[in-house]
Amino acid sequence: MRINRSLALGLLVRLMKPLVQFCLRHSLRLQDLIECAKVAFVESSRAEVKGPSDKPNASKISLMTGVHRRDVVRIVNRREDFSYSKDLITKIIGHWQTDRRFMTKDGRPKVLSVSGEGSEFFTLVHSISKDVNPATVLFELERINAISKARGGIRLTVESHVPAGAEDGFELLSRDSADLIRTVENNVLESPDVPHFHARTEFDNIRPDSIAEIKRWLVREGHLFHGRLREYLGRFDQDINPKQKFEGKGRRVVASGFSFIDEDAD
Template sequence: MQLPAFPSSLLPALGHIMRPLVRLMLRKGVTYPRFAEHLKRLFVDVAEREFGLDGLPPSDSRISLLTGVHRKDVKRLRGGQELDEGDLPENVSLGAHLVSVWLNTTPFCLRPGRPQPLPRLASVGGGCSFDALVAEVSKDIRARVVLDEWLRLGIVRLDEQDRVHLEAMAFIPQHGFEEKTAYLRHNLHDHACAAVHNLTEDAEPFFERSVHYDSLSVASIEQLRERVSEDGMRMLIAFNQLAAELEAHDLPSADQRQRMTIGLYFYTEPSSPTGSDPTKADRP
């Protein structure tokens, strides 16, 4: 079997995508041999899961041919521990759910998107307290445990009246590397899945658009940063409210349940002096 030649533009594009990830690995002490072994396992895992024939799992020889990984290593890696492809960690998914309720559900918000400061204790605020908010989502975890963790992460603050204020309009930890890593994994994975789908599938493409300029001043960048922060968060809160309303009425069977991610990002860096002509809008 002869494998098709890959497009000449693919490797440079993948290298460009990997550059910030390599920067992250070097800053956090992940060496090339360590990552190369993990990447080898990943190649074998994807080939095993997604490149079978006639509904049957591929043989070691076929995986070796597809991936270029030596057959001896394929056999070793197929018998090892499975790669972690699970959902967001429980503490992160619970936190996101709590913030969604705080943003969208009375009496915890003045109106959708306007969370109220909540008295910390139910003995003071009753059904409109932080204790009540946590109890709305889970009866198995104490509100004090959630509060202490959220104070550590910078998600909430306490005022002099012992009221809890939501500092981030979505579950975005200000501190806590493990929590931030969970969102790195989730958000970049789903963005990459949408982009790969649009490149490789004949089905309806996922929405993936961006706007970019390369000749702006620092002052203009700051103005855009503030505008994206305000309008972008307003848009995400509106999508969050709609998704919460739809989920409350949906009753899909277990095999019909769908998950989705909607994202928005902003990035800036100095323009290359030899950069190409500015392009106003980018489309896949």
């Protein structure tokens, strides 16, 4: 279901207000936002308007987005899609925690051998994607301190992938924002019989001396919830628990979460 242009523009202003607040906090001006909007329009439309040679069709992108063709060419030539898939890291950690092949008898992620093509770690990575080099994934897991060396291989040292650094953190925010917008669109515009879960809990008069305890509780409970969630969803995942007679393509299921405490409030 599509909404009329007037309503869509009004909603877009609401969606943009947090972005504008981010710009103001970091001394970014309207011209910066316009340039970034052009880049976002071009990159978001590229997959839909590739030409016969798999190269982006600048004329089609310009017609589809309203970005001048000259700007489209400039952006495409300047920015190649080289982003590393953070989803891949999340999936690998999740499979390590839920796939019986990579778990101990008591249900914990086991130490994986890592030497060579037939190693357990290579098998883990290739169970998710055969298009990525396991050595590259190993480097990334080491970079984010998700693994440590152990006798006989490597050990998983995190309960989930918590982004470290600006690039990783905002990449996760971008994906969360896209899925949350789709969630609200579907719930509000399509009115499904079983809606997607969307809830918010907020208290505005919490005593400051309780903040540290609350932060620790939220982080601990968040990790526990996502652990239970990975175990539950893994029962239905065709990669982890394949069903012999299943045909077709599986569906993507996302459950995210965050907590925020405004410690600068007056």
